[in-house]
Amino acid sequence: MxxxxxxxxxxxxxxxxxxxxxxxxxxxxxxxxxxxxIDDGSRDGTSRAARAAGVxxxxxxxxLGVGGALxxxxxxxxxxxxxxxxxxxxxxxxxxxxxxxxLAPVREGRCDVAIGSRYLTPTGYRAPRxxxxxxxxxxxxxxxxxxxxxxxxxxxxxxxxxxVMDVCQFDLPQDFPDAPLLITLARRGFRLLEVPAHxxxxxxxxxFYTLGKTLYYPYKxxxxxLMALLKRPQSL
Amino acid sequence: MHFLSRTxxxxxxxxxxxxxxxxxxxxxxxxxxxxxxxxxxxxxxxxILGFFTPVLQGxxxxxxxxxxxxxxxAFGVAFGILMLLQMSVQLSRMSRAQHALTRExxxxxHELEALRGPGGAAQGHA
Numbered sequence: 001m002x003x004x005x006x007x008x009x010x011x012x013x014x015x016x017x018x019x020x021x022x023x024x025x026x027x028x029x030x031x032x033x034x035x036x037x038i039d040d041g042s043r044d045g046t047s048r049a050a051r052a053a054g055v056x057x058x059x060x061x062x063x064l065g066v067g068g069a070l071x072x073x074x075x076x077x078x079x080x081x082x083x084x085x086x087x088x089x090x091x092x093x094x095x096x097x098x099x100x101x102x103l104a105p106v107r108e109g110r111c112d113v114a115i116g117s118r119y120l121t122p123t124g125y126r127a128p129r130x131x132x133x134x135x136x137x138x139x140x141x142x143x144x145x146x147x148x149x150x151x152x153x154x155x156x157x158x159x160x161x162x163x164v165m166d167v168c169q170f171d172l173p174q175d176f177p178d179a180p181l182l183i184t185l186a187r188r189g190f191r192l193l194e195v196p197a198h199x200x201x202x203x204x205x206x207x208f209y210t211l212g213k214t215l216y217y218p219y220k221x222x223x224x225x226l227m228a229l230l231k232r233p234q235s236l
Numbered sequence: 237m238h239f240l241s242r243t244x245x246x247x248x249x250x251x252x253x254x255x256x257x258x259x260x261x262x263x264x265x266x267x268x269x270x271x272x273x274x275x276x277x278x279x280x281x282x283x284i285l286g287f288f289t290p291v292l293q294g295x296x297x298x299x300x301x302x303x304x305x306x307x308x309x310a311f312g313v314a315f316g317i318l319m320l321l322q323m324s325v326q327l328s329r330m331s332r333a334q335h336a337l338t339r340e341x342x343x344x345x346h347e348l349e350a351l352r353g354p355g356g357a358a359q360g361h362a
Binding site: 038056057058059060061062064068071072075076079174 | 338
């Protein structure tokens, strides 16, 4: 069997401090995988940090959001003939040791999108109460929309098969690719599967989900989730 | 030409002036035809309601509105809302285009840097 080519896509916005450790962990734990950093319009030395680690960087001149960065990674992956794209946060929250578990179901053809979930097994991560409530709500929406039970709809640790990347390079929610993306993919007939994953505290810097976005995020995601249910899939 | 009030007379002439301003902007290529359509329709409709009192009275009766001035006001507000909505649609479209271009630019630049080799890669970057 031909070995699949895997690209680990690391969207990064002002992650100069966290990035070196994240990239070092990836190199140590998954030396066989190619890594690409998408610098999403950072104003610090994110690109420099990636290059110093010997990792190629695609640098957005403007900040497009996590989804925009991920989409650039998909375009790159498809153009360069990768079979699987892995979304991996730059802030060190994900454990590179989980990559094998995440990739296995996609490689074996058991699903099209594998989602690294903090909630499948006790992994020590405990989100704040408000965030837990929000996650339960989005989990419920995804379940009602797709019939699939996804506990961790906001996980930024996912593996996408080639067919999914083919579609997502043209059509992907730009700012938060969470529940709305899962609903869109499920409606397109892609199979989603959650696998257990570990979640750490971020190394440094600040989260994409900053205070200003705390109110906007649930509103936007709720609206986008409902719209994902109603919208006609974009023809390709 | 019979006007019911001075207000109707003023708004009729203002609407007529707006029609000319919009057409002039299109002629000078300051406003593209695509965006001018709603403006022309709106200002023409307001001018017709202003200059032709029987039309204004007929529309007012038809809509069950008590005063003619309220009809003119309602039309103005409705067109304002339509224009704002159209602008939001255009803004969304431009935002999508901007994202696609940003992505394309970033990827092309990446390819260019790869072609230049490590020496020329980091010039002028954060």
